[in-house]
Amino acid sequence: MMYPDLSIKIRNGIIVTSIGIFGIISTALLGVFYAPGVDPIAWNAPEAQRIFYWHVPFAWSSFMAFSMLFIGALSWYRNRSEWGWRWVSTGSDLGLLFGAGVVTSGPIWGSVEWGVPWDWGDLRLNTFALLTGVALFLVLSRRSQPDGQETRDTLAAIGLFGFALVPITAIATTLYQKRHPGIVVVDGEGAGLDPMMRAVLMFGTISFMVLFIGLSMLSDSLLRLEDRVEQAKRRLDEVNQ
Amino acid sequence: MTGTAELILAYAIMSAIIAFYVNHLRSSIVKLSSKINEISIVYEEE
Numbered sequence: 001m002m003y004p005d006l007s008i009k010i011r012n013g014i015i016v017t018s019i020g021i022f023g024i025i026s027t028a029l030l031g032v033f034y035a036p037g038v039d040p041i042a043w044n045a046p047e048a049q050r051i052f053y054w055h056v057p058f059a060w061s062s063f064m065a066f067s068m069l070f071i072g073a074l075s076w077y078r079n080r081s082e083w084g085w086r087w088v089s090t091g092s093d094l095g096l097l098f099g100a101g102v103v104t105s106g107p108i109w110g111s112v113e114w115g116v117p118w119d120w121g122d123l124r125l126n127t128f129a130l131l132t133g134v135a136l137f138l139v140l141s142r143r144s145q146p147d148g149q150e151t152r153d154t155l156a157a158i159g160l161f162g163f164a165l166v167p168i169t170a171i172a173t174t175l176y177q178k179r180h181p182g183i184v185v186v187d188g189e190g191a192g193l194d195p196m197m198r199a200v201l202m203f204g205t206i207s208f209m210v211l212f213i214g215l216s217m218l219s220d221s222l223l224r225l226e227d228r229v230e231q232a233k234r235r236l237d238e239v240n241q
Numbered sequence: 242m243t244g245t246a247e248l249i250l251a252y253a254i255m256s257a258i259i260a261f262y263v264n265h266l267r268s269s270i271v272k273l274s275s276k277i278n279e280i281s282i283v284y285e286e287e
Contacts, residue, residue, distance in 0.1 A: 008272060011271025017263065024259075028252055040243075089264045097262050112244040124256075165249065187256075202255040208269075218266045225273040232280040239284065 003228060010221045011182075017214030023207025027053055027200065035200045045112040053200055055105045057208035059128070062098035063090050063166055066131065066210055070163035073156040079096030080149070082227075088156055090219040092138035097207035124180045127165050134162035154223065 031053030040046045072087025107117035107124070119125055138155055145151045172180075193201065 021259075021263075039248070045244030047249065048247045048251075050248055050259060054252065054255050065284070074277055093262070097258060101258050103254045104254050108247050108251045108254070109244075112247045215262065215266070218270070222266055222269050222273070225277070228265075229273050229276050229280070232277060236280055 006221055006224055006226035008229075009217060009224075012218030013214055013221055015214075016210060016217060018208075020207055020214045021212025023210055024054070024204065025056075027057075027207050028120070030200045030203065036194055037084045043113065044115070045109075048109050050111045051105055051109045053204050054072060055102060056201060057110065057204045058098050058101040058105065060205060061208045061212045062095055062132070063093050063170065064164050064209070065094035065098055066135070067091075069135075073159040073163075073173035076152060076156045080215055085152055085156075086220055086223045088138075088152075088159055089142060089223055090216050092142070092155075094161065094215060096132065096139050097215075099128070100134055101135055103129055103132050104128075119180075122180055123175075124169055127169040127172060131162060131165045131169060134158065134165070135241075138162075154175055156175075214240050 031050050035050065035053065036045045037048045043049055060132075068087050071089025072084045072091055075081045075084030078084075078087060110119075111117040138159060141151070141155055145155075
């Protein structure tokens with residue numbers, strides 16, 4: 001007996017996720033085969049630059065996930081709301097997912113373009129790695145600690161403080177640019193993008209947003225399902241006693 | 242050196258991360274749905 005409300009939510013989540021996956025695959029194909037290349041003289045590895053059609057939307061999606069985590073943590077503290085905790089759980093999962101994509105693809109690109117995979121003196125790289133580390137800590141803690149109000153309070157507090165790194169990471173390249181390039185979609189000296197490249201990047205960003213929404217719907221449904229299994233088990237135990 | 246190998250490697254890793262999470266969601270939902278079915282069958286029998 002599957003719950004009808006959850007069945008509909010899962011089905012919708014699958015549809016939205018599938019659209020998102022179709023969109024991001026199209027973005028990769030457009031980025032690799034259609035978007036214009038960069039100046040091969042100015043860039044050390046012009047083909048590797050095409051990584052950015054996924055690298056940048058991955059980073060933006062991770063910021064959305066950390067914002068979700070922050071809103072969820074606030075709601076948990078204000079009202080002890082179940083949806084708030086589900087947002088903390090989903091936000092940390094998706095923050096880790098998209099953060100891991102950024103911190104693996106970035107060094108691969110950096111190693112061939114900059115000659116080094118990581119720069120320990122670059123503010124954006126290090127604050128972003130720390131942010132992904134916070135998400136990893138939250139995901140592992142949620143899986144290893146018994147679920148209860150104390151655990152939720154502690155993890156929500158870490159999520160709240162971890163969010164402070166989001167604006168620092170987001171504006172790091174504006175305030176303190178060392179190795180990582182600045183914000184590419186904002187017009188300005190050295191920051192403008194070719195219109196075709198911008199169009200592919202925007203298409204990728206929208207596709208990743210759709211994927212993000214689909215995955216959030218599925219993750220939320222999974223957490224509701226876990227709750228209902230626990231409730232059903234408790235009811236069964238009461239009947240048996 | 243144009244970075245083609247790195248381009249393929251980066252896309253492969255990012256795809257694998259997404260595929261891993263989608264599969265985790267799918268298998269967890271399937272597992273929990275069948276668990277709810279099992280519980281409801283036992284509940285109805287008792």
